[in-house]
Amino acid sequence: xxxEVLLEVKDVKKVFPLSTxxxxxxxxxxxxxxxxxxxxxxxxxxxxGESGCGxxxxxxxxxxxxxxxxxEVNYKGNDLANISEKEWKKYRKPMQMIFQDxxxxxxxxxxxxxxxxxxxxxxxPKMSSSEKQSIVKELLGKCxxxxxxxxxxxxxxxxGQRQRIGIARSLILKPELIIADEPVSALDVSIQxxxxxxxxxxxxxxxxxxxFISHDLSVVEHISDRVGVMYLGSLVxxxxxxxxxxxxxxxxxxxxxxxxxxxxxxxxxxQIVLQxxxxxxxxxxxxxxxxxxxxxxxxxCKKEVAQLQQVAEDQQVACHLY
Amino acid sequence: xxxxxxxxxxxxxxxxxxxMQNVVHGISFHVNKxxxxxxxGESGCGxxxxxxxxMRLLxxxxxxxxxGSVMFKGEDLTAxxxxxxxxxxxxxxSMIFQEPMTSLNPVLKIGRxxxxxxxLHLNMSKKEAHQHAISMLKSVGIPRAEDVMNDYxxxxxxxxxxxxxxxxxxxxxxxxxIADEPTTALDVTIQAQILSVLKDxxxxxxxxxxxxTHDLGVVAEVCDRVVVMYAGxxxxxxxxxxxxxxxxxxxxxxxxxxxxxxxxGINRLYSIPGTVPSPSNMPTGCKFAPRCSQxxxxxxxxxxxxxxxxxxxxxxxxxxxxEQEVEHIEKGSSARG
Numbered sequence: 163x164x165x166e167v168l169l170e171v172k173d174v175k176k177v178f179p180l181s182t183x184x185x186x187x188x189x190x191x192x193x194x195x196x197x198x199x200x201x202x203x204x205x206x207x208x209x210x211g212e213s214g215c216g217x218x219x220x221x222x223x224x225x226x227x228x229x230x231x232x233x234e235v236n237y238k239g240n241d242l243a244n245i246s247e248k249e250w251k252k253y254r255k256p257m258q259m260i261f262q263d264x265x266x267x268x269x270x271x272x273x274x275x276x277x278x279x280x281x282x283x284x285x286x287p288k289m290s291s292s293e294k295q296s297i298v299k300e301l302l303g304k305c306x307x308x309x310x311x312x313x314x315x316x317x318x319x320x321x322g323q324r325q326r327i328g329i330a331r332s333l334i335l336k337p338e339l340i341i342a343d344e345p346v347s348a349l350d351v352s353i354q355x356x357x358x359x360x361x362x363x364x365x366x367x368x369x370x371x372x373x374f375i376s377h378d379l380s381v382v383e384h385i386s387d388r389v390g391v392m393y394l395g396s397l398v399x400x401x402x403x404x405x406x407x408x409x410x411x412x413x414x415x416x417x418x419x420x421x422x423x424x425x426x427x428x429x430x431x432x433q434i435v436l437q438x439x440x441x442x443x444x445x446x447x448x449x450x451x452x453x454x455x456x457x458x459x460x461x462x463c464k465k466e467v468a469q470l471q472q473v474a475e476d477q478q479v480a481c482h483l484y
Numbered sequence: 485x486x487x488x489x490x491x492x493x494x495x496x497x498x499x500x501x502x503x504m505q506n507v508v509h510g511i512s513f514h515v516n517k518x519x520x521x522x523x524x525g526e527s528g529c530g531x532x533x534x535x536x537x538x539m540r541l542l543x544x545x546x547x548x549x550x551x552g553s554v555m556f557k558g559e560d561l562t563a564x565x566x567x568x569x570x571x572x573x574x575x576x577x578s579m580i581f582q583e584p585m586t587s588l589n590p591v592l593k594i595g596r597x598x599x600x601x602x603x604l605h606l607n608m609s610k611k612e613a614h615q616h617a618i619s620m621l622k623s624v625g626i627p628r629a630e631d632v633m634n635d636y637x638x639x640x641x642x643x644x645x646x647x648x649x650x651x652x653x654x655x656x657x658x659x660x661x662i663a664d665e666p667t668t669a670l671d672v673t674i675q676a677q678i679l680s681v682l683k684d685x686x687x688x689x690x691x692x693x694x695x696x697t698h699d700l701g702v703v704a705e706v707c708d709r710v711v712v713m714y715a716g717x718x719x720x721x722x723x724x725x726x727x728x729x730x731x732x733x734x735x736x737x738x739x740x741x742x743x744x745x746x747x748x749g750i751n752r753l754y755s756i757p758g759t760v761p762s763p764s765n766m767p768t769g770c771k772f773a774p775r776c777s778q779x780x781x782x783x784x785x786x787x788x789x790x791x792x793x794x795x796x797x798x799x800x801x802x803x804x805x806x807e808q809e810v811e812h813i814e815k816g817s818s819a820r821g
Contacts, residue, residue: 212671212672212673212674213671320759322759323759350526350527350698350760351526351698351700351739351742351743352526352738352739352742352755352756353759354742355742355743355744355753355754355755355756356755356756356757358744358753359752359753359755362751362752377671377672379672379746380701380743380744380745380746381744383744383746383747384744384748384753407746407747408747417673418672418673419746420676421672421673421675421676422672422701422746423675423676423679423699423701423702423704423705424701424704424705424745424746425700425701425703425704425728425740425743425745426704426728426745427704427705427724427725427728428725428728428729429704433676433680435673435676435677435680436673436676436677439641439643439644439674440641440671440673440674
């Protein structure tokens with residue numbers, strides 16, 4: 163069975179200017195520096211990396227919240243990178259977003275009912291109020307919030323409940339692709355597992371495709387089918403979940419995996435403690451960006467950038483070792 | 485027994501319009517010399533308030549210690565005056581906080597902030613303190629320590645700042661270090677560095693560490709013993725191996741099961757239904773009863789005691805009843821005999 167490609171990101175780049183004084187030399191941050199990946203319909207693609215690696219920016223480039231500088235974002239074969247704001251409106255419906263902070267992503271002055279009905283009012287101006295209400299009620303129930311909460315304000319809910327409301331809002335327009343940017347990072351573990359289970363259930367029911375952005379490898383392993391690992395604006399490894407977690411190839415992926423504390427004191431594993439800090443994105447090292455911290459760095463790594471290349475079926479690595 | 489810290493029946497509350505509201509409800513635990521004890525729990529369970537109570541740092545908040553004692557090397561910290569307490573703080577007792585960004589003074593150079601603590605407690609000259617500070621920075625793995633002494637906090641990365649915090653905290657060779665979520669704000673590769681630094685300095689100085697965290701992975705990695713808190717109470721405490729191999733309390737079991745583990749390959753995670761009750765709206769009886777999968781009638785009416793079973797304490801009626809039955813039988817047989 164051939165998998166249908168829903169989203170194809172091709173060599174996307176984004177540069178942010180750093181605000182400096184008028185006279186100083188202009189400086190730039192290469193937030194996303196040539197990222198390419200594809201997401202098939204119905205699968206979950208996990209994007210992991212440490213803070214500042216550009217994973218959130220990538221998510222925002224995909225759904226047009228930030229304009230792409232270079233490269234293509236193909237959604238069902240249509241390039242969205244250079245279309246106007248007006249044309250974008252067509253694609254807002256099938257592409258929705260879940261945000262990290264359930265406290266900041268819901269307007270404190272709107273009732274839950276109004277928050278959830280707003281997207282319908284914008285995209286279906288002719289829909290009657292009762293029709294909207296019934297859609298909202300059904301979805302809210304699916305997300306585990308009872309109907310009688312409709313008249314309440316966001317501050318009356320706990321973090322987990324707010325995230326459920328955020329998820330319900332993203333589903334209102336029956337999207338195909340959901341970009342979830344750290345959806346469980348702000349939640350306690352017992353609530354985190356509730357939300358992860360909910361996201362899996364909804365995926366099955368509505369045949370959703372997720373772009374799941376997170377810094378937490380255990381969460382990504384749990385929810386994803388394929389995983390991309392980012393470091394300083396570039397993908398260093400893209401592979402199926404099985405390949406990444408059983409046979410990681412890139413030294414950074416290996417170090418990242420070995421750094422996660424496992425909730426089992428009996429597991430004694432060889433830990434690779436990386437030396438040094440993450441270099442600043444405004445002044446990344448030449449050659450392979452990871453070479454300053456890489457335990458296996460060679461001479462070539464300091465000069466030449468390694469490109470992503472196929473090393474196994476469904477496994478791509480950007481490293482001179484391969 | 486080398487008991488360094490013994491907290492007995494500690495109750496801490498916050499002043500509200502309608503009187504005191506307790507947040508920590510009579511908790512007792514101890515930390516031995518050279519031991520790392522973890523306190524785990526979700527947000528709002530009272531773990532940070534416990535650490536602030538031990539350090540007596542609640543006076544800026546409307547909180548206060550209502551009852552109980554905190555024995556540190558045979559001295560009750562709750563009975564000390566603020567002036568006496570200052571001699572302990574930063575010296576014998578030290579603390580590192582979650583946010584390395586906000587716990588350093590942004591307008592003072594790193595060197596000055598380190599020297600301040602050292603000169604205050606160790607009676608050193610400025611020059612000696614400077615040398616001592618550099619050696620401290622080196623011991624936590626900061627490269628070019630001499631240069632960092634002249635940097636301001638904003639010039640350092642998050643991981644570096646947390647190293648500086650640790651250097652300040654251990655500069656007077658404390659016997660007890662309280663670490664309140666020391667790695668929560670950091671990335672995993674940096675977290676691994678910081679945890680290994682902490683373990684190293686702990687071994688060198690035979691420090692006791694009280695590690696407060698919500699991350700069961702961190703607990704399993706570094707702690708010797710664990711205390712699990714829920715709604716201001718200790719629900720279970722045991723050695724790390726015991727707790728992860730054979731958790732007793734339904735809450736601990738649920739907590740461990742809800743963490744996704746790499747290579748586990750399950751489709752659905754276990755999840756504890758519901759949310760943590762708010763302090764103003766606590767259920768009567770066992771505080772975990774509304775979310776518990778093994779709830780019984782008695783759980784809703786009466787709160788269980790923390791019962792002690794061979795180095796493994798647990799607050800749950802499931803185990804209480806067995807104990808009582810045993811007592812019953814024993815009583816019965818002795819009466820007959």
